[in-house]
Amino acid sequence: MGNANTMPSEAGTVVIGAGIVGCNTAYHLADLGREDVLVVDRGPLPTTGGSSTHAPGIMFQTDEPKVLSKFATYSRRLYSSLERDESEPVYNETGGIEVARSDERMDYLQRRVEWATAWGVPDPQLLSPDEVAEKLPLVDPDVIEGGYYSPTDGQASGVRACAALAEEAEAMGAEFVGHTAVEDIETDGDGVRAIVTENGRVECDEVVVATNIWARQLSEKLDIHLPIAPVEHQYTITEPLAELDGRAQDVTGDPVYENYKSVSGDKSEVLLQDPDRPILRDQDNAMYFRTHGDRYGIGSYNHESIVPDPAELGGNEEDGNQASVHDFTEYHLNNATHPDRQEKAPRTASDELIPATEGANLDHKYNGMYSASPNGLPVLGPVQECEGLWTAAAIWITHAGGAGKALAEWMETGVPRLPDGPIDLRNCNVNRFAPHEGSWDFARDLGAEEYQNIYSIVHPKWVWTEHQRDIRRTPMYHSHRERDAELWAEAGWEEPHWFDSNADLLAEYGDRIPNREGWEGKYWSPIEGAEALNVRNGVGLHDMTSFNKMEIVGSNAGEFLQYLCTNDMDLDVGQIRYTLMCNEGGGVRADITVTRVGEDRYLLLTTGREVGSNHLAWVRSQAPDDVVVNDVTSNLAAMVCTGPDARKTLSKVIDADLSDEAFPFYSSQRTFVENIPVTALRLSYAGELGWELYTPSEYGERLWEHVMDAGAEFDIRPYGNGALDSLRIEKGFRLWGEDLHTEHDPYEAGLGFAVDLDTDFLGKEAVEAAANGDLDQKVACLTLDDPEQMVLADRPVLERDGDEVLGYVHAAEYGYSVGSCVVYTYLPPAYAEPGTEVDVHYEGDRYAATVQEEPLL
Incomplete structure (x- = not known):
């Protein structure tokens, strides 16, 4: 690997950070044919001293977010293909076991079986306590209820993986330079121009910030505030245990050993020793375990959150000081400080589960850091504020291979992909964040809360309650x-x-x-x-103020929208059209309604809730210089009055004729409700007769009151998102981010009616190919046969009374008007025909379901 003396003066793409994420990104870019990739790190190579250096490398593939399981499975396969020395793979496929100490955790482990089945993780199994002890002889079966076993889980040394990836990348033309701190990123009005390092300036077209716990500091030099927080957790390694006698390994001949020792000291000799049995998690006590030869490594998240100030982290210095490692806090091991786990200290919990560790000295112990995002998912993609700037942060060794592959594909082709097809990154996209999330107060508090929940049983509808609430208030x-x-x-x-x-x-x-x-x-x-x-x-x-709203303005706004949208966008003023935006691969980037509100002015409305900001970034990234894209989400209060009595209600207060002839479906008018100026749109996401009403925010509360007063004689009621979710799914309306996203093309999603192939639009070539080809999957609307049953998303859909996995539940809500739970999924076309009988695997049971003609109402 290179050093400061080989620094080139220019490169096409610069990756800042040579840890596991930077090495994976560079490897995959080179594998796609890029020969002008430069990786720069202030630490020595391949052992930079960041999180990849101190991490024990355990890899559990199963998670509820599909994207994490897919990333992990790809990473496992990639690391298995890499060699460290003498044809030994980097990856140790030991298997992984997660144990339960309560009935509640056993229920959770059953969910993990179902998630693994849905995402394709091989052969997930539930084990009895004795079966756990057979595979992990030092575990006391009397203190557990059972376990979840994933045979292909395992461990990968971050140092070995980085070395192997870098070697492969260099063979394909990438360059690596160590001992070189990046001091700044130069930009101009057109985006990235160069990086400035302590050893010179490098002109470049693109920069990937893959500096993990340091990502926030570097981005702030460009006035970009990434909501990433460094958090500490503890790792300890016991003295040699008699029960593991004879398993010590000599790693001094390992190609990375000397470099590793110069950075990490004596513990490197132990950290490099491989596990010889399944890795282990005791999530009820927020702890994990793996062997290091004849020792046990014990990791603990079971303590109060420790969130250092990023400005005080410093860097990895020549004297071996690791900025990603802080001194061990003994108190947090021997006292119960985790706010949700007050029953026992971490050391007590460890000794209960593995009695052989009781009384053993801990020869090596430290607080290691990783980076956390507000939703616990990676921070990936092109930063909308700066052309050519990309991020890859808040990513573990477990997921780094998949994240690096997806990011490289995104940079090269415009579409994130893994080998089995496009991967939707809506919840990982760096542009998903709202402005307030960039504050350090928010990133610190949510990073701490994510840390607190890292091994907790978290419901998919859980909302944080302790910190950072009551930030954005609608006028109502x-x-x-x-x-x-x-x-x-x-x-x-x-x-x-x-x-x-x-x-x-x-x-x-x-x-x-x-x-x-x-x-x-x-x-x-x-x-x-x-x-x-x-x-x-x-x-x-219903208050729909938080729905994302964009205003497109300019003499070429109509032409731009035609390029952006799949439908014919030749609209008259006052006309509304439902349409899609697709990416270069034909995946649905958003479904939107577009209203032409003036000669050169359009209003775009999108769904997506917490990931809706991705749509704004996408539209802005595509807009020409002569078109202005304004985010008017906060400017406009919005509400929808809907139901059979909506016309009667609004007619009492609106200065407009609401008859079908005067105000037809998919049309808009500017008018007044009492004394409030509104833009009224004749449409409703609930699927009933209705009008959406938009007004400047300062009028919103009074507008709400006017409509509520007018509807009093009809017993008008406000309703929330829970009701809306049920109403929309009964009508077959898609919710982007749930039953619609970039892994689906318009025809798979049943939205071909929103495509006009006589027009030219972004992604048309791929969409046209999909229109003329055979579908691999097709949207299907299911109802559960038992009207008393209900399921949640992310569970496998199986052939009736069989084991073949056909798909998974994308969205599920109870349809109160149809009298059954409604499920949206994607199935092979032969199974998507109405009348087909399938099963949904949920909480350990099989629920009978039948494919229905949509919409149900």
Whole structure:
């Protein structure tokens, strides 16, 4: 590998950071044919001293977010193909076991089996306590309820993986330079121009910031605030144990040993020793374990969050000081400091599970750092504020191979991909964050909360409650509070999920709302069902201010929209059109409604909730210089009045004729509601007669009051997101990020009606090929056969009474008007035909379901 003396003066792509993420990115870019990739790091190579150096390298592939499991599975395969020395693979396929100490955790492990089945992780199994002890003889079976076993899980040394990846990348033309700190990134109005290092300037076209715990500091030099926080967790290694006698390994001949020792000292000789049995997690106590020859390594997240200030981290110095490692805090090992785990100290929990460690000295112990994002997922992709700037941060060794592959494909082709096809990165996209998330207060508090939950049993609808709430308020916030709204945080917005003031509706509708007692009953209220039925039968008002809203302005705005959208965008003023935006690979980047509100002015409305900011970044990245893209989400209060009595309600206060002839579907008018100026759109995401109303934010609360007053005689009720989710799924309306995203093309998603192939648009070549080809999968609407049953997303869909995995649940909500749980999934076309019988594997049971013609209503 190179050093400061071989620094080139120019490169096409510069990757800053030669840890596991930077090496994976460079390897995959080189593998795609790029020969002008430069990797720069301030530390020595290949052992830079970052998180990849101190990490024990355990790799569990199963997770609920599909993207993490897919990244991990690819990483496992990649590391298995890399050689460290004498034809030995970098990856140790030992298997992995997660144990349960409670019935609640056993239920959770069953979910892991189902997630693994859905995502294609090989052969997931539940084990009895004795079966766990057979594979892990030092575990006491009497303290556990059972375990989850994934045979292909294992371990990969970050140092060995970095060395192997760098060697392969260099053979393909990439350059690596160590001992060189990057001091700045030069930009101009057109984007990235160069990096400035302590050893010279390098002109370049693209920069990938892969500096992990240092990513925030470097990006802030460009006034870009990445919501990434360094957090500490503990790792210790016991003295040699008699029970493991004879398993010590001599690693002094390992090609990376001398370099590793110069950075990490004596513990490097132990860290390089391979595990000889399955890796282990005790998530009830937030701990993990692996052997190092004749010793046990014990990792602990079981302590209060420790979040260092990024400005005080420093760098990895020549004297062997590792900035990613802090002094061990003995107190956190021997005392119960985790706010959710007060029963026992980490050392006590460890000695209970593996009695052989009791009383053993801990020869090596340190607090190692990694970086955390607000939702615990990677921070990847092109930074919208600066052309040519990319990020790759908050990524573990487990996921770095897949993340590096997806990022390289994204940079090269415009579409993130893994070998089995496109991978949707909506929840990993660096542009998903709202402006407030860039503050250090927010990143620190949410990083701490993510750390606190890292091994917790977290419900998919869980919303953080301790920190950083009540940030963004719609104009109707106080009205919602007065009606006892159950408020959840969505991209910082306090949004109603249901209203406790509507509990009286249960007297009318309660017999149509099945009770939920299990996992699916958490974070749910029967009031959601009552609100949904009230909309179907009367009238409701929903606050949709947080929906993403963009204004496209300019003399060429119409031409730009035609390039951006799949449908014919030749609109008259006042006309609305539903359309899609696709990426270069034909994947659906968003589904939107476009309203022409003026000669050179258009209003774009998108769904997506917490990931909706991705749409704004996408539109801005495509816009020509003579078209202005304004984010007007906060500028405009928005609400929808919908239901059979919506016309009667609004006619009392609106200065417009609401008849079908005067105000047809998919049209808009500028008018007044009482004294409030509004742009009214004749459409409704609930699927009933309705109008969306938009007004400058300062008018929003009064507009809400006018509509509520007008609807009083029709018993108008506000309704929350829970009801809306049910209403929209019954009507077959897609929700981007759930049953629609970039892994689907318009025809797979059943949205071919929103494509006009006589027009030219971004991604047309791929979309046209999809239109003329055979579908590998097709959207399918299922209903559960038992009207009392309910399932949640991310569970496998199987052939009826068989084991073949056909797909997975993308979205599921109870349809209170149709009287059954509605599931949206994607299946092989032969199984997507109405009437086909399938099963959904949920919480250990098989739920019978039938494919239906959509929409259901």
